[in-house]
Amino acid sequence: MNGQGALSGGWLAIAGLGPGAAGMVTPEVSDAIAAASDVIGYIPYVARVAPRPGLTLHPSDNRVEIDRAGHALSLAAAGARVVVVSSGDPGVFAMAAAVFEALEAGPASWRDLDIRVLPGITAMLAASAAAGAPLGHDFCAINLSDNLKPWAVIERRVALAAAADFAIAFYNPRSRARPDGLDRAFAVLRGACDDDRPVLFARAVTTPEQELRIVPLPHARGDMADMRTVVIVGSSRTRLIARAAGPLLYTPRSIA
Numbered sequence: 001m002n003g004q005g006a007l008s009g010g011w012l013a014i015a016g017l018g019p020g021a022a023g024m025v026t027p028e029v030s031d032a033i034a035a036a037s038d039v040i041g042y043i044p045y046v047a048r049v050a051p052r053p054g055l056t057l058h059p060s061d062n063r064v065e066i067d068r069a070g071h072a073l074s075l076a077a078a079g080a081r082v083v084v085v086s087s088g089d090p091g092v093f094a095m096a097a098a099v100f101e102a103l104e105a106g107p108a109s110w111r112d113l114d115i116r117v118l119p120g121i122t123a124m125l126a127a128s129a130a131a132g133a134p135l136g137h138d139f140c141a142i143n144l145s146d147n148l149k150p151w152a153v154i155e156r157r158v159a160l161a162a163a164a165d166f167a168i169a170f171y172n173p174r175s176r177a178r179p180d181g182l183d184r185a186f187a188v189l190r191g192a193c194d195d196d197r198p199v200l201f202a203r204a205v206t207t208p209e210q211e212l213r214i215v216p217l218p219h220a221r222g223d224m225a226d227m228r229t230v231v232i233v234g235s236s237r238t239r240l241i242a243r244a245a246g247p248l249l250y251t252p253r254s255i256a
């Protein structure tokens with residue numbers, strides 16, 4: 001870091017690459033990457049950026065978010081044109097908040113930097129579109145990872161979301177380190193919801209590996225999801241339209 005801040009000509013864009021399909025990267029994000037000198041992010045996200053002369057790629061492990069954010073801010077302060085990449089939207093369980101945490105704790109000169117957040121299509125919206133419109137009425141999103149918050153907080157939020165009759169999108173539903181979190185969330189929901197509540201497992205949405213599966217809540221199991229899956233549990237109003245081409249899942253816009 002050289003402490004020159006905005007005078008250095010560097011900038012930092014925190015960009016969302018969307019859920020996977022190249023066509024879902026916004027032109028604004030593509031333009032920022034085309035103008036960048038450095039791209040920083042988790043290894044599989046940086047792998048989605050084409051190498052070219054003049055562009056340095058900085059892939060890093062997922063567990064070093066704050067270090068990565070500090071690195072990005074330091075490079076921008078030294079005059080680099082930096083893009084931090086996230087999948088989906090960078091403000092949804094991703095790098096934008098991590099960069100602002102590092103900014104708040106860092107040197108005062110960082111606050112003069114040119115910093116922009118460039119939105120992307122988040123996984124729950126891509127999944128909702130692929131299945132129909134299950135988020136057509138009020139909904140919430142809950143991250144099931146307990147890396148950064150206690151499980152008791154997650155369980156309480158799941159129970160309150162069910163009591164409020166939101167449709168719920170679960171991000172980070174399952175990992176090798178957390179094999180049982182989604183089953184525990186389903187157990188909470190079974191205590192609060194009717195048996196016909198539909199559950200959408202949307203895996204690798206918009207990629208060639210995309211898989212959609214809809215089951216009623218009593219048949220939903222944690223092992224139907226992995227870390228590439230977003231799970232959407234319908235509200236009491238969410239319904240299925242049967243079609244030869246596959247069902248459409250939607251939540252009506254009104255409550256009669």
Ligand SMILES: C[S@@+](CC[C@H](N)C(=O)[O-])C[C@H]1O[C@@H](n2cnc3c(N)ncnc32)[C@H](O)[C@@H]1O
Pocket residue numbers: 019020086087088089090091092093094121122123124127170171172173202203204205206207226227228229230231
């Ligand atoms: C760390 S969060 C990042 C979310 C991302 N910032 C977003 O807005 O989509 C990673 C989680 O997002 C979800 N996810 C990301 N891409 C996905 C996709 N193409 N299909 C299904 N779920 C996806 C999964 O739940 C995954 O565990």
